[in-house]
Amino acid sequence: MFPTILTALIGALAGAFLRFDIRKNPRAWLLTAALAAIALALFWLMPPGQELYAIWGFLFAAAAAGALLCGAALRLRR
Numbered sequence: 117m118f119p120t121i122l123t124a125l126i127g128a129l130a131g132a133f134l135r136f137d138i139r140k141n142p143r144a145w146l147l148t149a150a151l152a153a154i155a156l157a158l159f160w161l162m163p164p165g166q167e168l169y170a171i172w173g174f175l176f177a178a179a180a181a182g183a184l185l186c187g188a189a190l191r192l193r194r
Contacts, residue, residue, distance in 0.1 A: 123171075123174065123175065123178070124174070124178045125178075126175075126178075127174070127175040127176070127177075127178025127179045127181075127182065128178045128179065128181055128182030128185070129182060130179050130182065131147075131148075131151060131178065131179030131180055131181065131182030131183035131184075131186070132182040132183060132185065132186035134147055134179070134183060135147055135148065135182070135183035135186040135187050135190075136186055136190070139190055144187065145187060147183055148180055148183040148184050148187060151176050151177075151179045151180035151183055152176075152177070152180040154176045155173045155174075155176035155177035155180055156173075158170075158172050158173035158176065159173045
């Protein structure tokens, strides 16, 4: 359980950092969309029994969630 939580936190922090890093760009929301699209593609293309696809998909989904939360926090802070 702890490795799963740690992986989710690392992915979310990476996504939040990437989103915060490009906050001046008017199309910064595309980062969140790209991360979510990569996660969905990995989940949909996952062959049966391939846990590596699920792990990478989970990381990208956590990064997309972190980027989304960071973007919302930056929007509220204005």
